[in-house]
Amino acid sequence: MRPRGLARGGLGFPGAGWMNLVAILSNTKSTSNARFMPALRRFIAQRPGIFHVETRDVGEISQALGLFADARPAVIVINGGDGTIQATISALINERPFGDAAPPPLAVLPSGKTNMIAWDLGMRRRPEKELARLYEIARAGAIGDYCMARPLIGMDLGAGAPPVYGMFFGAAGIVSGIQYCREKIFPRRIPNGVAHLYALGMLAGAALLLRADSPRSPVRTAPMRINLRGGGIIDGQFFIVMATTLERILMGIRPHAPAHGGPIKFSCVEHRPMAVLRAVVAMAMGRYGKHGLSGMHVRSGDLIRVHTREAVTLDGELFHAASDAPITLRGHEGLAFVRMPA
Structure with a gap:
């Protein structure tokens, strides 16, 4: 059963093993993202080989990544603000939806208010234009040519919960x-x-x-x-x-x-x-x-x-330390990200 609040787009759900599949995770509640969604949906609906999941709550990101793990895409495109990126990479590291395999490279669209991470990865055009570039690269099987390892910061608030990861x-x-x-x-x-x-x-x-x-x-x-x-x-x-x-x-x-x-x-x-x-x-x-x-x-x-x-x-989300415990920041070897040329 499809989890409530998740919507599949494109031309249906491509099966596992689809060559050069592009998976897109959209946070429709991102305030800046609302104005970009119509153009993105039009782009996605007209092209095969895209698996699009729309979330309306950060808690649905883990469910979306579970669907992506079954589909095994060539790249996961995050369409949301820096907080959406943080929640996604935290779920990838803490929950390991891809098991022992490395998750696919992550690409980030500039769909938020700050877009520090997207801009640092060369994504500076309108989201639908950057998605078009990513789509053509993925169809050509060339995503690996644009990948780089980016270290992360793991933040432990001292409450016994898993660390939160960001940049x-x-x-x-x-x-x-x-x-x-x-x-x-x-x-x-x-x-x-x-x-x-x-x-x-x-x-x-x-x-x-x-x-x-x-x-x-x-x-x-x-x-x-x-x-x-x-x-x-x-x-x-x-x-x-x-x-x-x-x-x-x-x-x-x-x-x-x-x-x-x-x-x-x-x-x-x-x-x-x-x-x-x-x-x-x-x-x-x-x-x-x-x-x-x-x-x-x-x-x-x-x-x-x-x-x-x-x-x-x-990454733009606010936190407090637990009681009098210090906030601990640790370097993490990170994940693979797609970096686009200017």
């Missing part, structure tokens, strides 16, 4: 920025790129003019302790805390970090006016994390523990 962890002002965008900017239907630039400018301005504990500041950060294996302990109040395996993040910023420590590139900026100013200038000049700056800490590693009671984010 971008943030705390302090990053969480404030996400909340500000959701509450103040996105409802105005401002273009995403403009919204992110506006939020960064607003938060940086507040950090330059207001104290970290000021009730007027949108960036109110509590003291935090960060323990990096091989990189020491950092205590303080921070404007930005982030750890990522992406090569580029918002607005094309490239997070530099030493290459020898591990797959996770970590940086934090102290919540002091001059430290924030130096960091913003470094971002604007494409040098963020490349050179040592007073008030900025840059490391790379494979194990980081963050002691905080404040909310944190992994």
Whole structure:
């Protein structure tokens, strides 16, 4: 029986072993995705060799991956925001729907509001245009020519639950920025790129003019302790805390970090006016994390523990640590992703 809330598209359900099958997982509840779905559905309905599953709830992603495991596609295309990608890769690693076999390569359409992961993988056109490129590559049997291994971050909240996997962890002002965008900017239907630039400018301005504990500041950060294996302990109040395996993040910023420590590139900026100013200038000049700056800490590693009671984010979704347990970030060897040429 088909699970409730799942819909099959294309020309029916192709049987297992279909050569170069393209499997597509769509999150129809993604707010940005709603405007792209009609064009995607038209594309899918006109082409053979596509197995399309639409989910209306994150809990249905595991069921969808189980269907894909039976169909054995050449590629799984994720059509949703960064949170959908995070839920999908977490289910692939924790639940192992493909058993002992490696899951197919993952391709990511730019269908969300932030699209950091999609953009980092070269997916920068409208979703239906990127899907068309993927479809032709898959039909030619050439998906393997575009694959790359991308390490991941496994986040353990200390509650005994399986880790959550993603590519971008943030705390302090990053969480404030996400909340500000959701509450103040996105409802105005401002273009995403403009919204992110506006939020960064607003938060940086507040950090330059207001104290970290000021009730007027949108960036109110509590003291935090960060323990990096091989990189020491950092205590303080921070404007930005982030750890990522992406090569580029918002607005094309490239997070530099030493290459020898591990797959996770970590940086934090102290919540002091001059430290924030130096960091913003470094971002604007494409040098963020490349050179040592007073008030900025840059490391790379494979194990980081963050002691905080404040909310944190992994790929845009917000989380809290369990009780007083630290949040543990571990480097994971990752999965295969499709990276498209620009």
